[in-house]
Amino acid sequence: MSKKIIGNTQKLNNPKIVGSGVVCKDISVDVDSYLNRKTTSGTLSKYLKAAGGFNRGLWQPPLVGELPDGELYLFDGDHRRALWRIAYPNKTTMPAQILKVSDKAQISKLFVHINKLGRKSLTPNEVFVHEYYSGQEDARITANHLASCNLSVALGTKEKGSVVGAINGPTVLIQGFRSLLNSSGLDAAQEASAAIQNLWTKQKIVRIELLRGLARVFSSTPFSDTHRSAFDNFLHNYQNLFGTQNDLSTHFKLKGGQKGNKDEQCVALGILLSFRGWAKNAKGKDKITLKTFNKSYSAIVEKLQAEIG
Numbered sequence: 356m357s358k359k360i361i362g363n364t365q366k367l368n369n370p371k372i373v374g375s376g377v378v379c380k381d382i383s384v385d386v387d388s389y390l391n392r393k394t395t396s397g398t399l400s401k402y403l404k405a406a407g408g409f410n411r412g413l414w415q416p417p418l419v420g421e422l423p424d425g426e427l428y429l430f431d432g433d434h435r436r437a438l439w440r441i442a443y444p445n446k447t448t449m450p451a452q453i454l455k456v457s458d459k460a461q462i463s464k465l466f467v468h469i470n471k472l473g474r475k476s477l478t479p480n481e482v483f484v485h486e487y488y489s490g491q492e493d494a495r496i497t498a499n500h501l502a503s504c505n506l507s508v509a510l511g512t513k514e515k516g517s518v519v520g521a522i523n524g525p526t527v528l529i530q531g532f533r534s535l536l537n538s539s540g541l542d543a544a545q546e547a548s549a550a551i552q553n554l555w556t557k558q559k560i561v562r563i564e565l566l567r568g569l570a571r572v573f574s575s576t577p578f579s580d581t582h583r584s585a586f587d588n589f590l591h592n593y594q595n596l597f598g599t600q601n602d603l604s605t606h607f608k609l610k611g612g613q614k615g616n617k618d619e620q621c622v623a624l625g626i627l628l629s630f631r632g633w634a635k636n637a638k639g640k641d642k643i644t645l646k647t648f649n650k651s652y653s654a655i656v657e658k659l660q661a662e663i664g
Contacts, residue, residue: 379416381448382427384440386419389428389462394437402438409442416450418469420462427453430466480508483529487519497533500541504548506532506561525552531563535570538619543574550587554594565604568611568622575655576627582651585641589633617663624659627652 406413417432429436429451439449456462486494501507501520506527510517518526535544547570551561578586597603607625614621631652634643 378453379450380453382419382451382453384436384447384449386427386429386436386451388433389420389430389459390466391430391433394433398434399437399441402434403441409438411442414438416452418465419451419453420456420459420465421453422456422458428459428462430462431469479530480528481510483508484510484517484519488516497529497536500536500544501527501532503541504545505552506548508532525559525561527561527566528563531567534619535563535567539567539570539574543570546570546573550590551600554590555600558600560600562600562604564608564618564622565600567619568604568607568626571619571623571659572626575623575658576652579651581640582643585634585637585643586630588637588641589630592633593629611659612663614663620659620662624656624663627656627659 417429417435419427419429487498498519505521505524507518507520507524508529509526547566607622610628611621611625631648
């Protein structure tokens with residue numbers, strides 16, 4: 356998270372102070388759990404593998420609720436307790452954070468707050484930035500691909516180092532960009548990114564649906580020089596017609612069938628079908644007859660239709 360709070364801070368002033376704080380102390384490692392989730396060996400293995408073993412510096416004491424009669428219940432941290440047991444099989448106690456509660460109902464409220472309401476999950480973009488700075492090889496490779504497309508992945512904080520890829524390039528969603536590379540390749544990604552940035556020169560974001568659909572067209576369509584010139588004029592015309600990347604992408608997706616989990620194929624198909632209609636009625640060098648269009652692109656259209664189902 357950024358050091359500076361982003362957004363309207365007025366509503367954050369003078370919050371109500373609730374609870375009596377937390378006390379850290381050693382308690383029995385066998386303390387009872389309160390309605391917790393399953394503790395699985397698979398999750399424990401994943402944690403150990405990710406940290407290269409048991410990392411005591413990263414291990415945080417579990418949260419334990421203390422009832423008025425002194426009874427203790429662990430309500431957040433069963434996997435951490437299990438890791439402690441694995442790392443220190445001979446220890447009978449472990450550090451814990453103790454919160455005084457009035458009853459078990461309050462423990463449930465704390466459980467919901469900790470695991471749902473009071474936690475902000477990492478976004479894929481946030482994870483990617485840290486994977487890059489950790490030296491992860493595939494993140495470094497992807498960052499180079501982003502830069503070659505004049506695209507970036509950013510945390511949105513404007514702090515130094517918070518942008519990966521082309522520092523001054525528009526941002527993109529990393530999951531969609533990686534999917535694009537897998538389905539259409541880097542050359543098509545570069546071509547699609549350049550086309551979108553030429554149409555929206557001042558946009559700070561490249562919409563991933565439009566980028567993926569356009570890249571799919573470029574990766575599978577053998578444009579001649581004449582047809583490519585007509586296609587560029589078609590995109591410029593539709594950009595003027597629809598205005599925003601979102602509106603244009605939505606139009607293409609609807610035109611292509613708008614089927615769940617097939618956004619890339621639907622947008623690509625919608626682009627080609629829209630191009631067919633536009634080029635048929637165009638004038639001069641931009642005009643492409645239906646016969647010529649079908650000869651050049653019917654196989655690609657049919658392939659996309661088959662993928663969409």
